[in-house]
Amino acid sequence: MNLAAYGLSAAATIALAAAIAALVVPARWRPAVSGTGTALAGLAGLVGGAAAAGGQSFAVALPGVLPLSGVSLAADPLSGVFMAVTGGVAVSVGIYAIGYARHTGTGPVPAAVLPLFAASMLGVLAAASVPTLLACWELMALASLLLVLTEHRRRPEVAEAGRWYAVMTHLGFACILAGLMIFAAHAGGDSFAALRAGAGRLAPAAWGTVFVLTLAGFGSKAGMVPLHAWLPRAHPEAPSHVSALMSAAMVNLGVYGIIRVDFGLLGGGGARGWWLLVLALGAVSAVYGILQAAMCGDLKRLLGYSTSENMGLVLIGVGAAGLFAASGQRLLAGLALAAALLHVANHAAFKTLLFLSAGSVLRGTGIRDLDALGGLRAPMPVTTAAFGWGALAASALPPGTAFVSEWLLVQALIHGFPGGGTAAAVVLPTAVAAVALTAGLAVATFVKAFGIGFLARPRSDGAARAVESPVSMLAGMGLAGAACAVLALAPGLVLPAIARAVSATGLAGEPPPTGGGLLTLRLAGVAGAVSPMLLTIALLAVMLAAAAGLRAVPGRRARRAARLWDCGAGPLTARMEYTATSFAEPLQRVFDDVVAPETDIDVSHHDEARYLVAAVEYRSRVPDRIEHRLYRPVLAAVGAWGTAGRRLAPGSVHRYLGYGFCAVTVLLIVLAVTR
Amino acid sequence: MLSLWRAIRAAGRIAEPSPPRPGPGLAAGALGGSVQVRHVDAGSCNGCEVEIGAAFGPVYDAERYGARLVASPRHADVLLVTGVVTRNMAEPLRRTYDAVPAPKRVVAVGDCARDCGVLAGAYGVAGAAGDIVPVDAGVPGCPPRPEAIVAALRELTGR
Numbered sequence: 001m002n003l004a005a006y007g008l009s010a011a012a013t014i015a016l017a018a019a020i021a022a023l024v025v026p027a028r029w030r031p032a033v034s035g036t037g038t039a040l041a042g043l044a045g046l047v048g049g050a051a052a053a054g055g056q057s058f059a060v061a062l063p064g065v066l067p068l069s070g071v072s073l074a075a076d077p078l079s080g081v082f083m084a085v086t087g088g089v090a091v092s093v094g095i096y097a098i099g100y101a102r103h104t105g106t107g108p109v110p111a112a113v114l115p116l117f118a119a120s121m122l123g124v125l126a127a128a129s130v131p132t133l134l135a136c137w138e139l140m141a142l143a144s145l146l147l148v149l150t151e152h153r154r155r156p157e158v159a160e161a162g163r164w165y166a167v168m169t170h171l172g173f174a175c176i177l178a179g180l181m182i183f184a185a186h187a188g189g190d191s192f193a194a195l196r197a198g199a200g201r202l203a204p205a206a207w208g209t210v211f212v213l214t215l216a217g218f219g220s221k222a223g224m225v226p227l228h229a230w231l232p233r234a235h236p237e238a239p240s241h242v243s244a245l246m247s248a249a250m251v252n253l254g255v256y257g258i259i260r261v262d263f264g265l266l267g268g269g270g271a272r273g274w275w276l277l278v279l280a281l282g283a284v285s286a287v288y289g290i291l292q293a294a295m296c297g298d299l300k301r302l303l304g305y306s307t308s309e310n311m312g313l314v315l316i317g318v319g320a321a322g323l324f325a326a327s328g329q330r331l332l333a334g335l336a337l338a339a340a341l342l343h344v345a346n347h348a349a350f351k352t353l354l355f356l357s358a359g360s361v362l363r364g365t366g367i368r369d370l371d372a373l374g375g376l377r378a379p380m381p382v383t384t385a386a387f388g389w390g391a392l393a394a395s396a397l398p399p400g401t402a403f404v405s406e407w408l409l410v411q412a413l414i415h416g417f418p419g420g421g422t423a424a425a426v427v428l429p430t431a432v433a434a435v436a437l438t439a440g441l442a443v444a445t446f447v448k449a450f451g452i453g454f455l456a457r458p459r460s461d462g463a464a465r466a467v468e469s470p471v472s473m474l475a476g477m478g479l480a481g482a483a484c485a486v487l488a489l490a491p492g493l494v495l496p497a498i499a500r501a502v503s504a505t506g507l508a509g510e511p512p513p514t515g516g517g518l519l520t521l522r523l524a525g526v527a528g529a530v531s532p533m534l535l536t537i538a539l540l541a542v543m544l545a546a547a548a549g550l551r552a553v554p555g556r557r558a559r560r561a562a563r564l565w566d567c568g569a570g571p572l573t574a575r576m577e578y579t580a581t582s583f584a585e586p587l588q589r590v591f592d593d594v595v596a597p598e599t600d601i602d603v604s605h606h607d608e609a610r611y612l613v614a615a616v617e618y619r620s621r622v623p624d625r626i627e628h629r630l631y632r633p634v635l636a637a638v639g640a641w642g643t644a645g646r647r648l649a650p651g652s653v654h655r656y657l658g659y660g661f662c663a664v665t666v667l668l669i670v671l672a673v674t675r
Numbered sequence: 676m677l678s679l680w681r682a683i684r685a686a687g688r689i690a691e692p693s694p695p696r697p698g699p700g701l702a703a704g705a706l707g708g709s710v711q712v713r714h715v716d717a718g719s720c721n722g723c724e725v726e727i728g729a730a731f732g733p734v735y736d737a738e739r740y741g742a743r744l745v746a747s748p749r750h751a752d753v754l755l756v757t758g759v760v761t762r763n764m765a766e767p768l769r770r771t772y773d774a775v776p777a778p779k780r781v782v783a784v785g786d787c788a789r790d791c792g793v794l795a796g797a798y799g800v801a802g803a804a805g806d807i808v809p810v811d812a813g814v815p816g817c818p819p820r821p822e823a824i825v826a827a828l829r830e831l832t833g834r
Contacts, residue, residue, distance in 0.1 A: 563773060565748070565749055566770075568766070569767060570770070
């Protein structure tokens with residue numbers, strides 16, 4: 001037993017104890033027990049994960065726990081990185097949940113499931129065989145579904161979001177199940193070691209089938225377009241700390257699955273076309289996700305789409321890594337994978353912060369609609385600062401967190417141009433353009449979310465009555481904010497762990513993709529270096545110098561205080577302010593063909609005179625186009641199929657007996673003929 | 676495009692020849708030869724507005740002399756006030772005056788703005804422009820001729 005093993009077993013024990021305690025303690029203590037249990041389990045996971053990422057690996061087989069296959073657990077640096085991220089998110093979320101659940105009230109089931117959800121995610125990461133992975137995956141899916149449904153009694157929309165989530169997550173599970181079963185059958189064993197050993201024996205067709213099935217299953221969990229439909233539905237309706245846990249930790253497991261199974265076990269070999277597919281899906285997810293986020297007026301839905309965008313960026317990195325590995329550029333493959341893993345950690349940090357502060361806004365105002373928010377700077381200063389810091393981190397500008405990983409990603413893509421062949425020469429520049437477009441749109445999106453949501457004057461009564469959240473919620477946000485700061489200013493702290501994780505995926509034997517000290521990030525093999533800390537200091541120095549310069553230069557004329565110009569009529573009201581919809585309108589116009597907004601104008605006339613207008617109603621919304629075009633027809637076809645199927649069951653017992661007779665006869669005939 | 680060129684050639688120059696340059700005016704130095712003008716209709720019958728429009732049109736072309744109409748008092752040096760100041764416009768006129776950065780000048784255009792004209796003592800009239808804000812110059816006439824408005828503006832621009 002080493003620290004990693006101790007950490008994981010402590011996490012499991014604490015989570016189980018907290019779940020049982022949350023069921024039995026009185027309702028007054030429930031939020032504290034559940035939140036503290038989640039935070040402690042997360043802390044244990046963080047410590048264990050950090051130890052595993054630091055090189056302490058372990059493997060245990062517990063044959064008696066599950067029937068038939070048993071449970072087999074292991075940790076290596078790759079799962080360690082993801083465990084540390086998951087644990088870190090769970091610590092913030094657990095502390096935050098104490099205050100949040102006290103405000104909303106929580107039933108015994110959601111309170112008990114929260115620590116179990118955190119532990120089941122750690123279980124997925126520790127799984128070292130197909131049955132263990134599937135069991136933990138299903139446990140995680142069910143736990144998250146129960147948590148999404150927490151508020152279903154209060155709001156009917158929650159039930160619909162839950163249905164979408166349940167169906168999508170189980171379709172994904174079915175894909176993973178089928179893919180891994182085929183893989184295990186061909187490889188002749190269900191432990192990861194057996195899969196890795198047997199991957200070379202797979203025929204190209206089986207390889208492709210396994211790849212596509214697992215990519216679809218894991219990708220749907222990661223919010224990959226076009227399988228993202230659950231994400232913008234489930235996130236707004238779940239309680240905010242659950243959204244944070246799902247959006248910052250659970251979606252990462254989809255990426256983990258793709259890296260572990262498709263990159264690690266199936267081997268980076270295989271046809272390059274499959275990795276081009278991953279890269280293309282990542283690019284589409286990134287651009288489509290951020291475009292929808294830019295149009296979105298609902299704060300938490302916006303963050304949900306932004307998750308899709310960031311997972312898209314990660315998939316670009318993973319796809320590029322596969323592409324480079326398949327064409328023998330192993331150094332670049334390591335660099336691209338390191339960029340993807342760093343972005344996973346960064347995204348987890350800032351998305352936790354953003355969802356937790358969105359939850360704080362929701363608690364303080366009861367509003368998610370950006371068009372009704374505003375004016376939160378004075379009543380909620382800490383939440384405003386937290387969201388502002390998170391928005392800066394999410395918009396890929398220094399000193400933001402996402403800047404470092406996106407810079408690494410772009411470096412990896414650019415250095416892959418030469419020596420990649422025709423496909424790389426076409427795809428990689430396009431991918432760079434997609435990353436650049438995504439970064440630009442992300443800035444617009446988060447300027448909108450922060451500027452409209454928090455600044456100016458309150459646009460509704462709810463926003464005007466905003467109150468700051470209790471200390472435990474602020475502490476949860478503070479932890480996430482501190483993690484953002486560390487990752488943004490000193491990525492050198494986590495890069496050695498990520499380098500070990502990269503070599504654990506099968507790219508062993510290469511020098512670590514990034515080097516340099518704490519301050520400077522130096523790329524191995526290609527020319528490139530950046531120092532986020534010095535960049536930030538320079539930025540601050542320039543800003544201070546500019547401010548001091550403006551102060552030092554005396555004004556030509558004396559300043560006088562004057563009334564804000566309101567066309568002489570006044571007073572200016574909050575209705576005259578810029579709204580999220582109006583802020584996004586120019587972008588909506590530019591991307592009109594892509595997002596296809598819908599507008600309706602209803603003009604109703606007076607009965608006496610048709611020339612007099614009684615009321616004009618204008619509605620505008622930006623539907624999810626992929627959902628419209630892809631899901632509606634499928635759902636309609638399934639519905640029609642079900643209706644047609646009902647004709648087979650008219651209620652006549654004779655007919656049902658006949659069905660049974662026919663089926664047995666046909667089966668016997670088939671068996672007789674084939675044997 | 677070609678028809679536009681043809682129209683321009685056919686019309687030729689229609690601006691009036693410019694009258695002789697005025698002597699040093701009341702604000703020529705302070706405003707530096709370039710005057711941004713904000714027009715405030717404080718209760719006019721729109722007769723003066725038509726004439727101001729003509730003064731800035733192609734025939735009288737006040738912009739030749741450095742005067743320019745702007746859309747906000749924040750951008751302006753000079754207010755052109757027309758009409759008697761009605762009760763509803765008294766406060767907005769005061770606020771507009773306050774919103775103009777110093778140095779500023781106010782010109783009352785038309786008899787109504789100068790001394791209430793035919794509407795003196797009427798219901799709803801708060802007074803002439805000079806009763807509400809300090810007025811520096813006036814243009815008589817009901818309505819004043821565009822030449823008179825241009826001449827008043829040239830006093831301000833000094834060009």
